[in-house]
Amino acid sequence: xxxxxxVTTTLPRGTLLGAALRSPSFVAGAIITAIFIGVAxxxxxxxPYNYAAQDIPHKLRGLTAEHWFGTxxxxxxxxxxIIVGARTSIAVALIAVxxxxxxxxxxxxxxxxxxxxWLDELIMRGNDxxxxxxxxxxxxxxxxxxxxxxxxxxIAIGIFNIPVFARLSxxxxxxxxxxxxxxxxxxxxxxxxxxxxxxxxxxxLNTLVVQVTIQFSLGILAEAALAxxxxxxxxxxxxxxxxxxxxxxxxGLAPHLALIPGLCIVFTVLGLNLVGDxxxxxxxxxxxxxxx
Amino acid sequence: MSNYLAGRVVSLIASLFVASIxxxxxxxxxxxxxxxxxxxxxxxxxxxxxxRAQLGLxxxxxxxxxxxxxxxxxGDFGISYTYRVPVSxxxxxxxxxxxxxxxxxLTLTLIIAFPAGLIAAARRNSATDFSIMGVTQLGVxxxxxxxxxxxxxxxxxxxxxxxxxxxxxxxxxFWLGIRGLTLPAIALAxxxxxxxxxVMRSALLDTLDxxxxxxxxxxxxxxxxxxxxxxxxxxxxxxxTIIGLQFAFLLAGGIIIENVFTLPGLGRLxxxxxxxxxxxxxxxxxxxxxxxxxxxxxxxxLGYLAIDPRxxxx
Numbered sequence: 020x021x022x023x024x025x026v027t028t029t030l031p032r033g034t035l036l037g038a039a040l041r042s043p044s045f046v047a048g049a050i051i052t053a054i055f056i057g058v059a060x061x062x063x064x065x066x067p068y069n070y071a072a073q074d075i076p077h078k079l080r081g082l083t084a085e086h087w088f089g090t091x092x093x094x095x096x097x098x099x100x101i102i103v104g105a106r107t108s109i110a111v112a113l114i115a116v117x118x119x120x121x122x123x124x125x126x127x128x129x130x131x132x133x134x135x136x137w138l139d140e141l142i143m144r145g146n147d148x149x150x151x152x153x154x155x156x157x158x159x160x161x162x163x164x165x166x167x168x169x170x171x172x173x174i175a176i177g178i179f180n181i182p183v184f185a186r187l188s189x190x191x192x193x194x195x196x197x198x199x200x201x202x203x204x205x206x207x208x209x210x211x212x213x214x215x216x217x218x219x220x221x222x223x224l225n226t227l228v229v230q231v232t233i234q235f236s237l238g239i240l241a242e243a244a245l246a247x248x249x250x251x252x253x254x255x256x257x258x259x260x261x262x263x264x265x266x267x268x269x270x271g272l273a274p275h276l277a278l279i280p281g282l283c284i285v286f287t288v289l290g291l292n293l294v295g296d297x298x299x300x301x302x303x304x305x306x307x308x309x310x311x
Numbered sequence: 312m313s314n315y316l317a318g319r320v321v322s323l324i325a326s327l328f329v330a331s332i333x334x335x336x337x338x339x340x341x342x343x344x345x346x347x348x349x350x351x352x353x354x355x356x357x358x359x360x361x362x363r364a365q366l367g368l369x370x371x372x373x374x375x376x377x378x379x380x381x382x383x384x385x386g387d388f389g390i391s392y393t394y395r396v397p398v399s400x401x402x403x404x405x406x407x408x409x410x411x412x413x414x415x416x417l418t419l420t421l422i423i424a425f426p427a428g429l430i431a432a433a434r435r436n437s438a439t440d441f442s443i444m445g446v447t448q449l450g451v452x453x454x455x456x457x458x459x460x461x462x463x464x465x466x467x468x469x470x471x472x473x474x475x476x477x478x479x480x481x482x483x484x485f486w487l488g489i490r491g492l493t494l495p496a497i498a499l500a501x502x503x504x505x506x507x508x509x510v511m512r513s514a515l516l517d518t519l520d521x522x523x524x525x526x527x528x529x530x531x532x533x534x535x536x537x538x539x540x541x542x543x544x545x546x547x548x549x550x551x552t553i554i555g556l557q558f559a560f561l562l563a564g565g566i567i568i569e570n571v572f573t574l575p576g577l578g579r580l581x582x583x584x585x586x587x588x589x590x591x592x593x594x595x596x597x598x599x600x601x602x603x604x605x606x607x608x609x610x611x612x613l614g615y616l617a618i619d620p621r622x623x624x625x
Contacts, residue, residue, distance in 0.1 A: 144325075151326050152333075153563030153604045156581075160597060163585040164337055236452070243454050244567055248582070260454075267460055267571070271468040281457035288452035 038301045045297025051290025059105035068096035070103045071255045079273045089275045100257040107258040112238030114173045116231055119180020127188025132211040146182035154179040162250035169252040176241045180234050187230055191223040225302040229295055236291035243284050259284050323609045330601045335376050338594050388595040393587045398595050408478055409576035412492050413561040419500035428511025450505025459498035459571040476573040495572045503557050510553045514546035547618050555611030559604035
């Protein structure tokens with residue numbers, strides 16, 4: 020993180036890719052993230068075994084050449100379950116972030132455009148309220164009411180992403196509204212909505228991208244927690260959280276069943292956090308001051 | 312100061328009001344009739360109707376909402392459909408596990424995070440700083456329930472130092488109770504401590520760049536004394552915000568950890584209530600937890616007054 024910043028600040032403008040490649044945390048995070056996304060995509064066309072195929076005589080095997088990550092209590096291949104599970108985790112977290120940015124950012128931009136009015140106040144107080152709720156508790160409540168499924172997990176996680184993006188977009192947009200180029204656009208006769216889309220949004224994209232990676236990693240953790248308590252994707256669809264729940268009683272007999280899905284969650288989240296850290300350094304070298 | 316205080320109190324009450332309405336509405340649309348659940352699938356329509364009347368389920372939603380709220384204000388949380396005892400009694404039993412667990416976990420979080428954040432900031436860019444940041448980067452990524460499973464595997468199943476689950480009860484002795492909560496508290500504390508240590512470090516680094524720190528150093532104050540007397544106090548505002556959020560998280564987020572260790576706390580009460588359609592339990596316990604979370608955040612806002620004298624003049 021640290022030495023990358025010094026390099027970044029001395030780079031000529033416009034070589035974002037160069038800056039990215041010289042940030043060790045971005046490169047490490049991007050490689051980890053790429054592996055997990057690649058593996059999730061791979062699972063659409065190829066898995067070593069059918070993830071749901073049971074093979075009781077070969078149950079609870081350790082790591083072997085035939086079964087890279089061993090087998091579970093029904094003899095199902097863990098590696099196949101892991102890569103299909105990656106698909107579930109990534110899809111749920113990504114769509115939940117999409118919900119957050121899709122609703123939150125327009126709300127934030129709208130509040131900033133109408134800053135100081137009752138509308139701004141209403142939107143922001145609404146956000147404060149959602150923020151005050153214990154997210155996981157309400158997610159559990161929502162999924163138990165609407166029925167446990169991956170879709171409802173997406174909604175439950177997505178709702179709590181809305182205020183995050185609304186606040187961030189509003190704060191970033193507010194500082195832009197005082198700038199001269201916005202004044203110029205207003206003088207040119209552009210309306211608030213057009214200015215928000217054409218001038219504000221492109222200028223806050225960097226900030227949003229950093230937040231997307233953070234919310235993405237939080238979404239993966241939340242999806243795993245919901246699936247762990249049985250409120251995420253339902254069997255036979257494999258998910259990492261569900262695999263952990265099944266492994267719990269077998270941890271003495273077959274620790275690999277608990278270790279492997281857990282490590283997959285840790286590495287995916289770690290990879291995304293590193294990408295986020297790296298992007299923040301690249302986009303805003305001024306932050307280096309505090310991160311030294 | 313009174314303006315600030317009044318604003319906080321108004322927002323506290325508004326939050327609680329909206330929260331109660333949201334919880335009520337979510338549970339109103341919960342499918343499944345509690346009367347049917349109690350009497351079974353073969354119940355006669357007229358006995359069902361009689362039980363619904365007895366449970367007060369036939370009243371209009373508005374009446375039931377205000378009945379629920381005024382009841383709670385008087386400490387009457389209703390009667391559990393499945394346990395047939397007052398919900399307040401159930402809560403009283405369970406709260407003795409959940410609240411001590413949250414306090415225990417928060418204590419561990421502070422014990423780990425404060426020194427870690429302080430040392431990392433004091434020796435920025437040293438090997439110590441990099442190792443602390445590396446470990447916390449990893450800690451942030453660890454799901455607490457997975458860490459809990461690993462702790463059970465190592466310290467309960469393999470080493471037999473702790474039991475894998477359950478809670479002996481406080482009447483068996485304070486230390487046995489503490490022992491029963493140790494693994495769950497560690498599982499909760501590790502990811503939280505990682506977050507707090509990182510916040511602590513960056514808040515301290517922010518203040519260390521300020522002019523008054525340079526002035527203090529120029530006046531001959533040692534590095535350590537500057538850090539303690541000037542930097543730490545100013546770094547406390549963001550840190551306090553995070554601690555408030557974390558205590559709230561530990562209270563509400565403990566519900567998953569309670570499931571890993573089968574602890575008889577509020578979290579398990581909620582899960583049992585959901586599966587048994589014991590709506591009155593779910594509604595009241597969730598409301599209680601939401602109240603606790605919102606109230607802790609309110610206390611944090613008051614805490615700013617103690618730390619930041621500028622707010623007191625407003």
